Amino acid sequence: xxxxxxxxxxxxxxxxxxxxxxxxxxxxxxxxxxxxxxxxxxxxxxxxxxxxxxxxxxxxxxxxxxxxxxxxxxxxxxxxxxxxxxxxxxxxxxxxxxxxxxxxxxxxxxxxxxxxxxxxxxxxxxxxxxxxxxxxxxxxxxxxxxxxxxxxxxxxxxxxxxxxxxxxxxxxxxxxxxxxxxxxxxxxxxxxxxxxxxxxxxxxxxxxxxxxxxxxxxxxxxxxxxxxxxxxxxxxxxxxxxxxxxxxxxxxxxxxxxxxxxxxxxxxxxxxxx
Numbered sequence: 001x002x003x004x005x006x007x008x009x010x011x012x013x014x015x016x017x018x019x020x021x022x023x024x025x026x027x028x029x030x031x032x033x034x035x036x037x038x039x040x041x042x043x044x045x046x047x048x049x050x051x052x053x054x055x056x057x058x059x060x061x062x063x064x065x066x067x068x069x070x071x072x073x074x075x076x077x078x079x080x081x082x083x084x085x086x087x088x089x090x091x092x093x094x095x096x097x098x099x100x101x102x103x104x105x106x107x108x109x110x111x112x113x114x115x116x117x118x119x120x121x122x123x124x125x126x127x128x129x130x131x132x133x134x135x136x137x138x139x140x141x142x143x144x145x146x147x148x149x150x151x152x153x154x155x156x157x158x159x160x161x162x163x164x165x166x167x168x169x170x171x172x173x174x175x176x177x178x179x180x181x182x183x184x185x186x187x188x189x190x191x192x193x194x195x196x197x198x199x200x201x202x203x204x205x206x207x208x209x210x211x212x213x214x215x216x217x218x219x220x221x222x223x224x225x226x227x228x229x230x231x232x233x234x235x236x237x238x239x240x241x242x243x244x245x246x247x248x249x250x251x252x253x254x255x256x257x258x259x260x261x262x263x264x265x266x267x268x269x270x271x272x273x274x
Contacts, residue, residue, distance in 0.1 A: 026248075036049075064221050065226055065246075071221065072205075075222070084197050086149060090109070091155075091157040092156075094106055094109075094153070096160050110154065121210040124143050125143075199257065206224075213225050213228070227243040
């Protein structure tokens with residue numbers, strides 16, 4: 001068997017796996033979201049007996065979904081920007097400086113990633129309430145920034161480590177200001193990492209449930225808290241499908257944008273070769 005035949009078989013296998021993993025669940029969620037409330041969809045029907053957008057209208061008009069969307073999509077960009085700004089100095093130190101205990105510091109920065117989300121949310125909520133901090137929106141925003149900080153630091157550390165030292169030194173020797181050095185030597189290399197960190201934190205903020213539930217309940221709702229309410233004790237699959245699509249579709253679009261941005265990055269700038 002030739003190398004080209006093996007390559008084609010692998011491509012076909014990966015395509016089948018992607019269809020089974022992504023397309024089928026998405027199609028099922030779309031079909032469930034279109035099930036009309038007047039006629040249930042059950043075995044042995046392969047398709048819903050009646051299709052309508054009634055579920056979408058009912059959920060929009062009878063739940064706090066509009067407020068939840070506003071909360072989620074106002075929290076996410078703020079959390080992304082603040083996380084990147086707060087993580088940049090630490091990432092610079094990890095990527096550009098050598099100091100005693102650097103490896104240990106990097107390990108400690110990544111340790112929160114292995115902690116269960118609900119454990120972090122419960123202890124964080126208890127800490128805030130013990131300090132008398134009861135404002136839901138800023139508390140969740142602050143908690144998300146702390147929770148997602150390791151991701152931003154890790155991504156930006158790689159970007160900072162790829163900045164060419166000779167370009168920085170040349171700009172400094174020519175008398176460039178700090179702002180000019182950053183614009184010429186750092187920004188072209190950091191831009192893909194910054195965009196990746198912003199989008200990843202944005203998506204993670206949209207999907208975050210534990211912190212929003214523990215700290216925000218019962219007054220503050222986000223899209224995931226509404227989704228989990230439909231898949232909890234009173235399981236309503238069509239309603240859960242509607243909220244799941246509202247949660248997933250924008251994230252898929254953002255991930256495609258992220259992939260496009262990373263592919264359009266200049267390899268010469270990132271690798272230092274040209």
